[in-house]
Amino acid sequence: MDEPEHEAKVRAAETILNDYGAVLAEVTPSVSGLPASLLPHDREAIKEAIQLLLWELGDGDERLRDGLIQGYVFLGQFIPDHEADIAAQGQQVLRGADPESNDWEQADQAARIAGRIKLDMESLLEEITLLLAHDARGPSSPS
Numbered sequence: 001m002d003e004p005e006h007e008a009k010v011r012a013a014e015t016i017l018n019d020y021g022a023v024l025a026e027v028t029p030s031v032s033g034l035p036a037s038l039l040p041h042d043r044e045a046i047k048e049a050i051q052l053l054l055w056e057l058g059d060g061d062e063r064l065r066d067g068l069i070q071g072y073v074f075l076g077q078f079i080p081d082h083e084a085d086i087a088a089q090g091q092q093v094l095r096g097a098d099p100e101s102n103d104w105e106q107a108d109q110a111a112r113i114a115g116r117i118k119l120d121m122e123s124l125l126e127e128i129t130l131l132l133a134h135d136a137r138g139p140s141s142p143s
Contacts, residue, residue, distance in 0.1 A: 009052060010052065010053070010056060012049070013048070013049035013050075013052045013053050014049075014053070016040075016041050016045055016046060016049040017046070017049050017050065017053060017068075017071070019040035019041060020039070020040060020041065020046050020049075020071065021071070022040070023038055023039065023040055024071065024074065029074070029077060030077070030088075030091075031087075031091070031114045031117070032084065032087035032088050032090070032091045032110060032113065032114060033077055033078070033079040033083065033084050033087050033113060033114070033117050034077050034078050034079070034084060035078070035079070035080075035081040035084040035085075036078045036079060036080055036081060036084075037081050038078065039078055043075055043078065046071075046075060047072065047075065050068050050071060050072045050128075051072075051128075051131060053068060054068050054069075054128075054131075054132065054135075055135060069125075069128055069132075072124055072125075072127075072128045073121050073124045073125045073128065074121075075124060076117055076118075076120035076121030076122075076123070076124050077117060077121070079113065079116075079117060083113050086106060086109050086110060086113065087109070087110045087113040087114065088110075089106050089110070090106040090107045090108070090109055090110020090111070090113075091107075091110055093106050093107040093110070094107050094110065
């Protein structure tokens with residue numbers, strides 16, 4: 001890839017992450033997840049942008065590096081909108097804790113969704129950790 005093309009990719013990644021950062025500044029983490037429609041770009045574009053900027057950053061600013069990693073893992077909080085609705089409704093049922101409620105199926109669905117969010121976030125953390133470990137070895141290191 002030539003230098004102007006690479007610089008254009010870096011600028012595009014910075015734009016994507018600025019947009020994503022604006023969303024993160026407005027939301028509150030939730031075990032019931034957040035609607036994916038809040039994302040300003042698709043999940044893969046955000047992941048690729050974070051990966052590129054982490055690669056560009058190298059061993060630079062540790063605080064920025066940690067923020068990028070947290071943003072990568074936080075993508076697991078964004079779930080399909082219909083699941084976010086189900087999970088939010090289920091959380092309301094659990095907060096009400098009315099044993100006579102007929103809404104326990106929603107609470108059960110919310111618990112399953114929360115479990116998937118946790119697994120997805122753990123998977124994203126593992127993914128970015130492996131990527132960073134691979135990049136730290138450099139291109140001449142054995143796989």
